[in-house]
Amino acid sequence: MSTPGRGLHGRVLDTLGPAITAGEYPPGSVLLTDELAQRFEVSRSVMREAVRVLESMHLVESRRRVGVTVLPECEWNVYDPQVIRWRLAGSERPRQLRSLTVLRSAIEPVAAGLAARLATPEQCAELTECALGMVANSRGHQLEGYLFHDMAFHRVILTASGNEMFARLGGVVAEVLAGRTHHDVMFEDPDPAAVTLHVQVAEAVRARDAERAERLTREITVGALQELDILAP
Amino acid sequence: MSTPGRGLHGRVLDTLGPAITAGEYPPGSVLLTDELAQRFEVSRSVMREAVRVLESMHLVESRRRVGVTVLPECEWNVYDPQVIRWRLAGSERPRQLRSLTVLRSAIEPVAAGLAARLATPEQCAELTECALGMVANSRGHQLEGYLFHDMAFHRVILTASGNEMFARLGGVVAEVLAGRTHHDVMFEDPDPAAVTLHVQVAEAVRARDAERAERLTREITVGALQELDILAP
DNA sequence: AACCCATTAGGTACGACGAATTCAAGAGAC
DNA sequence: GTCTCTTGAATTCGTCGTACCTAATGGGTT
Numbered sequence: 150m151s152t153p154g155r156g157l158h159g160r161v162l163d164t165l166g167p168a169i170t171a172g173e174y175p176p177g178s179v180l181l182t183d184e185l186a187q188r189f190e191v192s193r194s195v196m197r198e199a200v201r202v203l204e205s206m207h208l209v210e211s212r213r214r215v216g217v218t219v220l221p222e223c224e225w226n227v228y229d230p231q232v233i234r235w236r237l238a239g240s241e242r243p244r245q246l247r248s249l250t251v252l253r254s255a256i257e258p259v260a261a262g263l264a265a266r267l268a269t270p271e272q273c274a275e276l277t278e279c280a281l282g283m284v285a286n287s288r289g290h291q292l293e294g295y296l297f298h299d300m301a302f303h304r305v306i307l308t309a310s311g312n313e314m315f316a317r318l319g320g321v322v323a324e325v326l327a328g329r330t331h332h333d334v335m336f337e338d339p340d341p342a343a344v345t346l347h348v349q350v351a352e353a354v355r356a357r358d359a360e361r362a363e364r365l366t367r368e369i370t371v372g373a374l375q376e377l378d379i380l381a382p
Numbered sequence: 383m384s385t386p387g388r389g390l391h392g393r394v395l396d397t398l399g400p401a402i403t404a405g406e407y408p409p410g411s412v413l414l415t416d417e418l419a420q421r422f423e424v425s426r427s428v429m430r431e432a433v434r435v436l437e438s439m440h441l442v443e444s445r446r447r448v449g450v451t452v453l454p455e456c457e458w459n460v461y462d463p464q465v466i467r468w469r470l471a472g473s474e475r476p477r478q479l480r481s482l483t484v485l486r487s488a489i490e491p492v493a494a495g496l497a498a499r500l501a502t503p504e505q506c507a508e509l510t511e512c513a514l515g516m517v518a519n520s521r522g523h524q525l526e527g528y529l530f531h532d533m534a535f536h537r538v539i540l541t542a543s544g545n546e547m548f549a550r551l552g553g554v555v556a557e558v559l560a561g562r563t564h565h566d567v568m569f570e571d572p573d574p575a576a577v578t579l580h581v582q583v584a585e586a587v588r589a590r591d592a593e594r595a596e597r598l599t600r601e602i603t604v605g606a607l608q609e610l611d612i613l614a615p
Numbered sequence: 616a617a618c619c620c621a622t623t624a625g626g627t628a629c630g631a632c633g634a635a636t637t638c639a640a641g642a643g644a645c
Numbered sequence: 646g647t648c649t650c651t652t653g654a655a656t657t658c659g660t661c662g663t664a665c666c667t668a669a670t671g672g673g674t675t
Contacts, residue, residue, distance in 0.1 A: 153464070156659065158434065192661045197625085201391065201431045202438045212630065219657035226463030227550050252547045255492035255622050259484070298407070315484045317460050333575060389626065415658070425628045430658090447636040448659045 160332045161189050161199040169219060171207050171239035172234060176270035180209070185217075206232055233321060237328060247377055249325050254370035256315055256321075257306065262363035264309035271310040273355045279305060280351040285341075287344045295339055296330045302347055304364070311353070329376070343372055394432040395424045395464075402452060403465060404472035409454035413442070418450075439465055443448070457509070460535040466554060470561060480610055482558050487603035489548055490539065490555075495596035497542035499585045506588045507541040512538060513564050520577045528565045528572055533579055539599070578603055 154160060165185075168174065186196040200217055203209045204258075207224045209217050226232055236245040268276070282298030303326070304319040345367050353362035398418075398468045401407065421431040433450055436442045442450045459465055460481075469478040499507070515531030525601060536559070537552040579602050586595035 158659095191545045193625095194430075194662090195660065197427075198431055200625095201434050205435045205438050205462075211625070212669080213667075214623060214671095216624065222546070222551070226462060227546055229459060246464075248545055248547050251492070251496075251545050252489075255489050255548075256485075258489035275600075311457070312481055312484050313460055314481045315488075316456070391626095427627065444658070445636080446634075447638095448654060449657065489620085 154366070157191050158198040158202070160351045161185075161191060161196065164189070165199065165203065166208070166231065167239050169203070169234040170225070171241060174219045175177060176219055178219040179215065180217040180219070194328045209233070213258070217229060230320060232374060233324070237324060243330075246328060247379060249321060249369075250281060250373050250377055251379065253317075253322055253325065254367075254374055256318060257303065257370055258363045258367040260307050260310035260312070260315045261350060261354065261366035262316075262359040263311055264306050265357055265359040265362040267311040269311040270293055272305055273351075276302065276305050276309070276351040276354055280348045283339075283344055283347055287341065288338055290338065292330055296326060299347075300326050302351075306354075340372065346372075390424050390428045390434070391431040393437060394424060394429065396417075397422070397430065399437065399441070399464065400472050401456070402436070403468040404512045405453035405455075406476060407452045409452055410453040413452070414449045415444075434508065437517050441465070457467040463612035465554060466557070470557060472509075475565070479558060479561060480612060482554060483603075483606050483610055484612065485551075487600075488605055489551060490603055491596045491600040493545070494542055494583060494587065495539050495549045496548075498590055498592040498595040500544040501542040501587050504583075505538055507582065509535065509538050509542075509584040509587055513581045516572075516577055516580055519570050520574065523571065529559060532580075533559050535584075539583070539587075544615055546567040573605065576602060579605075601609055
């Protein structure tokens with residue numbers, strides 16, 4: 150997915166990145182550039198470029214006379230799409246999924262409220278189209294079709310909010326939704342109540358009812374939280 | 383601040399990063415690695431490492447026979463702390479500040495609600511201490527002291543939420559708050575109502591009243607939005 | 616305890632070659 | 646004559662290897 154094999158240093162990252170984010174190297178672990186270069190059978194130049202990228206993600210820190218030390222998790226750029234993908238692909242997947250779902254529950258309602266005020270007619274139409282597509286695929290185990298429209302729906306909401314920070318989470322939300330369908334338990338058809346909520350959100354945005362759009366979207370995200378057993382006692 | 387001068391490639395980034403994020407090179411502009419190396423008086427190796435970092439931030443894309451092309455803004459990793467700093471330092475500062483404030487308004491209330499349920503006694507105490515510090519510095523143009531406790535307050539809230547994605551925004555919020563005090567108009571003492579709200583949030587968290595903590599924090603962020611004239615007509 | 620120095624690993628520079636893509640010139644067909 | 650397809654040359658990044666510099670570290674000396 151995304152950008153596979155954009156050079157040798159990319160190949161190295163495809164192995165090193167997941168390994169580090171999976172916690173295979175405890176914080177403080179020391180890696181040596183030349184040693185890594187030998188292990189991956191690449192030149193030092195290539196390995197140095199890979200280390201620079203990991204450094205920009207704050208996964209590691211390079212210091213003279215010491216080597217490349219792995220940084221503690223609290224330093225990582227956890228919003229980096231690449232880091233998110235690596236963590237979603239590894240053993241930290243459940244925890245990452247929970248973090249992202251909580252993030253969704255905070256962002257999406259506000260984004261929907263903004264979208265209700267700022268969405269263009271085209272975006273309103275697109276939203277309705279997505280919601281109808283969800284309805285059409287909500288029965289008969291058409292999970293892929295449903296997922297496609299679900300991802301599109303949330304991406305439109307986030308984009309239509311007019312906030313670039315929200316819009317940039319479209320890909321993340323898409324991966325969360327895809328993960329729920331593909332990896333986790335999703336044997337049955339989607340919850341009819343959730344489908345209805347999406348349709349109602351589309352209506353609220355079209356009607357410029359920000360408060361209603363926000364409240365309905367909050368209900369959707371609450372459902373997502375409940376699916377992962379994230380709730381108050 | 384942060385990490386100045388971590389090598390020659392860092393120096394290059396300190397110039398190129400702000401230039402690109404400021405829009406000095408329109409999307410699609412092509413830069414040549416060797417040309418850049420000459421301009422910055424560094425070797426090609428160093429320049430290549432710098433380009434790799436910019437590439438990992440999705441600011442540029444490197445292609446053979448073409449060069450290093452600047453990507454459109456919608457591709458940038460706008461959550462990268464480095465990118466945020468560069469944009470806050472440039473001409474895009476007002477727009478960046480608005481985006482981040484809207485982001486705050488979505489995140490912080492939810493974070494406060496979670497903090498009310500998950501904060502440790504130490505974090506509750508720290509929160510109260512911060513709020514009292516804000517009160518103590520709220521009169522007599524003690525802006526620096528007020529800012530210090532304000533930043534600490536919001537950082538504790540975000541950390542105590544137990545969500546790493548929220549916690550990672552602590553630095554961003556701190557920079558927004560600092561920006562408001564230093565660059566923008568903030569001649570007078572802070573709004574007494576805002577100070578009171580912070581104290582009440584600390585109380586609500588201590589009392590484990592999630593709903594109240596969330597609502598009060600929402601009032602704080604609404605105030606921040608109004609300061610930037612972000613509101614519904 | 617303070618100081619000095621050898622070791623070590625990253626930091627930088629330079630040069631060479633390989634690989635891929637773009638662009639233009641030329642051959643061919645209609 | 647114009648258009649298309651092919652071919653090839655130019656260009657720029659990609660990779661490699663070497664050499665040397667720099668600066669932290671750790672141990673040994675005074």
